[in-house]
Amino acid sequence: MDFFVDDLGCRRGEVEILSGVGFSLAPGQALVLRGPNGSGKTTLLRTLAGLAPAVRGRVVAPPESIAYAGHLDGLKAQLTVAENLAFWAAVFGGDTAAGGIDAALDGFSLRALSDRQAQHLSAGQKRRLGLSRLLVTGRMIWLLDEPTVSLDAASVAVFAGMVESHLAAGGMAVIATHIDLGLAAARDFDVTPFRARQAAEANPFLAGEIR
Amino acid sequence: MIALLRRDLALALRSGGGFGLSLAFFLIVVMFVPFGIGPDRATLAGIAPGILWIGALLACLLSLDRIFQLDFEDGTLDLLATSPLPLEGIVAMKALAHWLTTGLPLALAAPVLGFLLNLPEGAYGWLFLSLLAGTPALSFLGAFGAALTVGLKRGGLLLSLLVLPLYIPTLIFGAQTVVLAADQMANQTAFLILLAISLLSLAIVPFAAARALSVNLR
Numbered sequence: 001m002d003f004f005v006d007d008l009g010c011r012r013g014e015v016e017i018l019s020g021v022g023f024s025l026a027p028g029q030a031l032v033l034r035g036p037n038g039s040g041k042t043t044l045l046r047t048l049a050g051l052a053p054a055v056r057g058r059v060v061a062p063p064e065s066i067a068y069a070g071h072l073d074g075l076k077a078q079l080t081v082a083e084n085l086a087f088w089a090a091v092f093g094g095d096t097a098a099g100g101i102d103a104a105l106d107g108f109s110l111r112a113l114s115d116r117q118a119q120h121l122s123a124g125q126k127r128r129l130g131l132s133r134l135l136v137t138g139r140m141i142w143l144l145d146e147p148t149v150s151l152d153a154a155s156v157a158v159f160a161g162m163v164e165s166h167l168a169a170g171g172m173a174v175i176a177t178h179i180d181l182g183l184a185a186a187r188d189f190d191v192t193p194f195r196a197r198q199a200a201e202a203n204p205f206l207a208g209e210i211r
Numbered sequence: 212m213i214a215l216l217r218r219d220l221a222l223a224l225r226s227g228g229g230f231g232l233s234l235a236f237f238l239i240v241v242m243f244v245p246f247g248i249g250p251d252r253a254t255l256a257g258i259a260p261g262i263l264w265i266g267a268l269l270a271c272l273l274s275l276d277r278i279f280q281l282d283f284e285d286g287t288l289d290l291l292a293t294s295p296l297p298l299e300g301i302v303a304m305k306a307l308a309h310w311l312t313t314g315l316p317l318a319l320a321a322p323v324l325g326f327l328l329n330l331p332e333g334a335y336g337w338l339f340l341s342l343l344a345g346t347p348a349l350s351f352l353g354a355f356g357a358a359l360t361v362g363l364k365r366g367g368l369l370l371s372l373l374v375l376p377l378y379i380p381t382l383i384f385g386a387q388t389v390v391l392a393a394d395q396m397a398n399q400t401a402f403l404i405l406l407a408i409s410l411l412s413l414a415i416v417p418f419a420a421a422r423a424l425s426v427n428l429r
Contacts, residue, residue, distance in 0.1 A: 051289060051429065068293045075287075
């Protein structure tokens with residue numbers, strides 16, 4: 001089943017940021033969101049994930065199919081790497097058996113760290129753990145906000161491979177990123193043309209009324 | 212949902228989880244009272260029920276902002292909100308975890324501390340029962356306040372101000388249950404009203420707090 005967005009208006013706080021956003025994704029396809037800082041990529045992703053209500057338009061996705069990964073990884077410092085993954089696996093009712101978590105641990109070579117508490121991980125390791133969470137959710141549509149922040153080049157390549165195999169398995173992804181992941185099935189989507197005019201009007205600073 | 216409850220309990224019990232904080236605060240408040248009031252046994256016995264209930268209530272208030280704030284700050288709440296768990300269930304589990312790590316230990320410790328305040332003999336059982344029945348209301352009403360203030364930096368002050376009026380009925384009927392028992396009078400009515408307050412907040416708060424959370428997550 002496709003992931004389909006039609007005439008979507010997104011707002012952050014009271015200000016409408018984007019309007020008229022529309023695209024559709026078939027299984028196996030990915031969308032890479034482009035646009036300068038503050039152009040509304042995060043707002044769009046949060047609206048797609050259902051965290052923020054849409055001003056208008058609709059998001060059509062199969063039920064219970066979206067996994068969101070934002071700037072924060074949602075890790076608990078006092079829990080070990082394996083416990084963090086096991087918690088998310090249990091919450092998403094995905095593969096709670098050791099097999100699913102093992103695969104997620106191996107995906108980003110976190111196996112050696114599995115008994116270490118998350119507070120003792122480096123920033124890059126935390127990010128890898130946060131992204132491994134996607135594997136245990138068992139969700140079809142991944143919404144990723146700057147997933148490669150603090151990853152080294154090798155990990156970025158591993159991550160790109162992870163997305164590739166997710167797409168190959170019939171998954172979909174919407175990724176906001178500034179670097180080139182080299183995904184074969186991805187197409188770019190520039191959010192700049194969809195910037196809502198109201199954004200400038202409603203904000204006196206942007207409209208130039210206040211200096 | 213059980214996984215969420217288990218995780219919250221594990222987090223509370225591990226280092227930095229703040230499990231002992233409320234209990235220690237309760238102990239300190241109750242221990243200081245005889246030093247402040249003086250050693251007159253009759254005076255202490257008279258104020259013991261009220262002091263114990265106020266101490267428990269403030270101890271509970273102390274840890275409320277932890278219910279959602281930590282999960283909000285590290286992004287867990289966003290991820291939970293996009294998970295298959297209903298927000299109402301998340302609120303209920305987190306409030307329950309708060310009660311298990313705060314209200315229940317307070318109820319268990321209170322009779323021992325009652326001894327320090329020369330609580331009359333017949334009131335020990337009722338002190339325990341009233342705290343057991345009343346602290347769930349404190350945790351759940353507190354969860355509502357915590358959900359309302361979750362996005363605010365330094366929201367603790369606002370949280371206390373929002374929650375205190377909601378706590379007053381619980382305090383009145385909880386303390387009254389023990390006072391009447393200490394005076395050897397019938398206290399069933401006060402106890403039943405306390406129980407009703409708890410059950411009502413158990414039933415309503417998850418829905419109200421879930422709504423507040425979804426607004427704050429925007």
